Amino acid sequence: MDLQLADSRSSQIPPVCMKCGVRGGGVCAALTAAQLQELNRQSARQRIEAGTEVVGQGEEIGTYANIMQGVVKLTKMMADGRQQIVGLQFAPDFIGRPFQRESTLSAEAATDTEICSFPRAVLERLTERTPELEHRLHCQSLKELDDARDWMLTLGRKTAHEKVASFLYLIASRTHCGDGVKSSFELPLSRADIADFLGLTIETVSRQMTKLRKDGTISIENSRHVTVPNMERLVRCAGNE
Amino acid sequence: MDLQLADSRSSQIPPVCMKCGVRGGGVCAALTAAQLQELNRQSARQRIEAGTEVVGQGEEIGTYANIMQGVVKLTKMMADGRQQIVGLQFAPDFIGRPFQRESTLSAEAATDTEICSFPRAVLERLTERTPELEHRLHCQSLKELDDARDWMLTLGRKTAHEKVASFLYLIASRTHCGDGVKSSFELPLSRADIADFLGLTIETVSRQMTKLRKDGTISIENSRHVTVPNMERLVRCAGNE
DNA sequence: CGCAGGTTTGAGGTAGATCAATGTCAGTGG
DNA sequence: CCACTGACATTGATCTACCTCAAACCTGCG
Numbered sequence: 243m244d245l246q247l248a249d250s251r252s253s254q255i256p257p258v259c260m261k262c263g264v265r266g267g268g269v270c271a272a273l274t275a276a277q278l279q280e281l282n283r284q285s286a287r288q289r290i291e292a293g294t295e296v297v298g299q300g301e302e303i304g305t306y307a308n309i310m311q312g313v314v315k316l317t318k319m320m321a322d323g324r325q326q327i328v329g330l331q332f333a334p335d336f337i338g339r340p341f342q343r344e345s346t347l348s349a350e351a352a353t354d355t356e357i358c359s360f361p362r363a364v365l366e367r368l369t370e371r372t373p374e375l376e377h378r379l380h381c382q383s384l385k386e387l388d389d390a391r392d393w394m395l396t397l398g399r400k401t402a403h404e405k406v407a408s409f410l411y412l413i414a415s416r417t418h419c420g421d422g423v424k425s426s427f428e429l430p431l432s433r434a435d436i437a438d439f440l441g442l443t444i445e446t447v448s449r450q451m452t453k454l455r456k457d458g459t460i461s462i463e464n465s466r467h468v469t470v471p472n473m474e475r476l477v478r479c480a481g482n483e
Numbered sequence: 484m485d486l487q488l489a490d491s492r493s494s495q496i497p498p499v500c501m502k503c504g505v506r507g508g509g510v511c512a513a514l515t516a517a518q519l520q521e522l523n524r525q526s527a528r529q530r531i532e533a534g535t536e537v538v539g540q541g542e543e544i545g546t547y548a549n550i551m552q553g554v555v556k557l558t559k560m561m562a563d564g565r566q567q568i569v570g571l572q573f574a575p576d577f578i579g580r581p582f583q584r585e586s587t588l589s590a591e592a593a594t595d596t597e598i599c600s601f602p603r604a605v606l607e608r609l610t611e612r613t614p615e616l617e618h619r620l621h622c623q624s625l626k627e628l629d630d631a632r633d634w635m636l637t638l639g640r641k642t643a644h645e646k647v648a649s650f651l652y653l654i655a656s657r658t659h660c661g662d663g664v665k666s667s668f669e670l671p672l673s674r675a676d677i678a679d680f681l682g683l684t685i686e687t688v689s690r691q692m693t694k695l696r697k698d699g700t701i702s703i704e705n706s707r708h709v710t711v712p713n714m715e716r717l718v719r720c721a722g723n724e
Numbered sequence: 725c726g727c728a729g730g731t732t733t734g735a736g737g738t739a740g741a742t743c744a745a746t747g748t749c750a751g752t753g754g
Numbered sequence: 755c756c757a758c759t760g761a762c763a764t765t766g767a768t769c770t771a772c773c774t775c776a777a778a779c780c781t782g783c784g
Contacts, residue, residue, distance in 0.1 A: 316632075318632065318633075318635070318636045320636065320640065320722055320723075320724075321722075321723075321724040322722075322724075324640040324641075325640070326635055326636040326639040326640045328632040328635045328636065329632065339625065339629075340621075340625065341622060341625065342625075346629060346632075346633075347632065373614035373617065376614065376617060376618060376621060377617060379621065380581075380617060380620065380621040380624060381582060383621060383624045383625055383628055384580065384581065384582065384583075384624055386628055387624055387627055387628045387631060388580075388587060390628060390631040390632055390635060391557075391559065391569040391570065391587075391588065391631055392559075392587075393635060394559070394567055394569045394631060394634060394635055394638060395559045395561065395567040395569065397635060397638040397639045397682065398567040398638045398681070398682025399561065399565040399566070399567045399682060400565075401771075401772095402771075402772065432730070432731095433730075433731065433732095434730085440639070441638065441639025441640060442772080442773090443772075443773060443774080444730090444731080444732095445731095445732080445733085445772090445773075445774085446771090446772060446773075448731060448732055448733085449732085449733080449772095451731095451732090452732075452733085464781090465730075465731060465732090465780090481561055481562075481563075482561075482562075483561075483562040483563075642739075642740095643739075643740065673761095673762070673763090674762070674763060674764095675762085683740075683741090684740075684741060684742080685762090685763080685764095686740090686741080686742080686743095686763095686764080686765085687739090687740055687741075688763095689763060689764055689765080690740090690764080690765080692763095692764090693764070693765085705748095705749090706748085706749095706762075706763060706764090725784105726783100726784095727782105727783090727784090728781105728782095728783090728784105729780105729781095729782095730779105730780085730781090731778105731779075731780075731781100732777105732778080732779065732780085733776105733777085733778075733779085734775105734776085734777080734778095735774105735775090735776090735777105736773105736774085736775090737772105737773080737774075737775100738770100738771105738772090738773075738774090739770105739771095739772085739773085740769105740770095740771090740772095741768100741769080741770075741771085742767100742768080742769075742770090743766105743767090743768085743769095744765105744766085744767085744768105745764105745765085745766080745767105746763100746764080746765075746766095747762105747763080747764065747765085748761105748762085748763075748764090749760105749761095749762085749763100750759100750760095750761095750762105751758100751759085751760090751761105752757105752758080752759080753756105753757090753758085753759100754755105754756090754757080754758095
C-alpha cells in the first residue's frame with residue numbers, strides 16, 4: 243500500500259462519487275474507496291458546451307475522462323479537411339486512448355456534456371496496481387472495437403438509405419426510451435455530423451430522412467426530434483433483417 | 484500456485500515455444516515458463532489453407548489462437564451476402580474476441596497460414612491470474628481499434644483511387660521489405676478480397692490498379708506481386724499527405 | 725424586420741456500380 | 755508440345771446513386 247492517508251475518512255467513498263450517476267457502470271466501479279479518494283483529489287467535473295473540443299487530433303493526451311452526461315463524437319480529419327466520425331460515446335463511457343502519448347483523433351462534445359476528467363498519470367498509476375481497472379478499460383476497448391467494426395460494414399457496404407436507417411436505429415437503441423416497438427428520441431447530432439458519421443453529404447442525409455418520413459417509417463417532430471412507430475420496420479430498412 | 488507439477492521440467496519453456504518465431508511479440512511473452520507449459524499442453528500448431536474459415540460469424544467461440552505465419556482476414560456479412568473485411572491480422576497477432584461467447588464476425592485464412600490454437604477456457608483461466616496477459620491482450624485490442632478507425636476514414640471519405648493506394652500502402656508497411664523509399668511485396672489478398680476490404684467492386688479495384696500502374700506510381704510484376712518505386716508518392720496518392 | 729445558422733429541395737454532373745466480353749495463366753490431359 | 759479448362763483479372767459500355775452547386779425555407783434572435 244503506497245497510500246499515505248490512513249485515517250478513517252480515507253476509506254469513505256467521496257461525496258461527489260456517491261452522487262455520481264454513472265459510477266456503477268463506468269471504470270470507477272473497479273476502484274476501492276481509497277482509490278476513489280485518490281482519483282477524486284485530482285479529478286474535475288466539467289460542463290462542456292456542444293462543439294467544444296476535449297482532445298485534438300495530433301495533440302498530446304494530458305487527461306482522460308468519464309462521460310457523466312451527453313454525447314461525445316470522435317472524429318478523424320484528413321489534411322484537406324474531409325472528416326469522418328469514427329465513434330460516438332455516451333455516458334458512462336470512458337474517453338481516452340490508454341498507453342499512448344499522442345491522440346490520433348479528436349474528441350468533441352456533440353451535445354452539451356458533463357465529464358469527470360483527471361490527469362493521465364493518475365489513471366496509469368492506478369491501472370498498474372489494479373488489474374480490475376485494466377479489465378474494465380479492456381472491456382470498453384473491446385466494445386468500441388465491436389462498434390467500429392459494425393460501422394465499417396455500414397460505411398463500406400450499405401446504401402445511403404440503409405446508412406441513415408442504421409444511424410437512427412443506433413441512436414434509438416442507445417437512448418432507449420420506448421417499449422421495443424415504438425421509440426421516440428432526440429438526435430444528438432446535426433445533419434452535418436450525421437453526414438460525417440455516415441460518409442455522406444448533408445443533402446443526401448436530408449433526402450433520405452424525408453424519404454423515410456414519406457414512407458411512414460419515421461416521423462419528424464422537428465429536425466432534431468424523431469419518432470419511430472415500428473422499430474422492426476426501421477431495422478429492415480437498415481439492412482439488418 | 485495451483486500448478487500441480489513441481490519438478491524441474493515444469494519451469495522449462497516448452498521446446499515448441501522455444502522454436503516459436505513469434506513468442507516474443509505475441510501475448511505469450513506475458514507468460515512464465517510454467518504457464519507456457521500449461522498452455523502448451525492444450526494447444527495445437529495447425530496449418531491452415533488459404534480460404535479456410537477459423538471461426539464463423541454467429542458461431543460459438545471455442546478456441547483462440549496466435550498467428551505464427553500468414554494473414555487472416557476478419558469479415559462481416561449481411562443477410563443478403565454483401566460482405567466487408569473489417570480487419571487484417573498478421574503474425575504475431577492474437578485471434579479472438581475475449582469475454583464473449585459468440586463471434587460477431589468470421590475469421591478466414593487469406594493466405595496459407597500457421598496458427599497455434601488453444602481452448603477458450605485455458606486462456607480465460609490464465610488471464611484471471613496474470614494481469615500482464617490481460618495487459619497484452621488489451622494493447623492488441625487498442626491497436627486493432629486504431630486500425631479500425633483509420634480504416635473507417637478510408638471507407639467513408641476516400642475516393643476509389645485513394646482507397647486502393649491506401650491498401651497498397653498498408654500492405655507495404657506490414658510486409659516491410661524495402662528501404663523506406665522503394666518497396667516490393669506480395670499481396671496477401673485476391674482482387675475480390677481487396678474489393679471487400681475497400682468497399683468497392685472487383686472491377687473498380689482493377690481499374691485503379693492499372694491507373695496507378697500507368698501513372699508510374701506502382702509496377703505490377705504479376706497480379707499478386709507489386710513494387711512501389713517511390714513510397715512517398717504512394718502516400719500522396721493515399722491522401723495521407 | 726432582417727439576418728444567420730441550420731435544413732430542405734431541385735437540377736445536373738460524375739464516380740463508381742453493373743453487365744458483358746475478353747485476356748491471362750496454371751493445371752490437365754490428349 | 756499443344757488444346758482445353760476454370761479461376762482470376764482486365765477492359766469496355768452503360769446506368770444510377772450519390773455528389774455538387776444553387777436556391778428556397780425554416781426558426782430563433784438582435
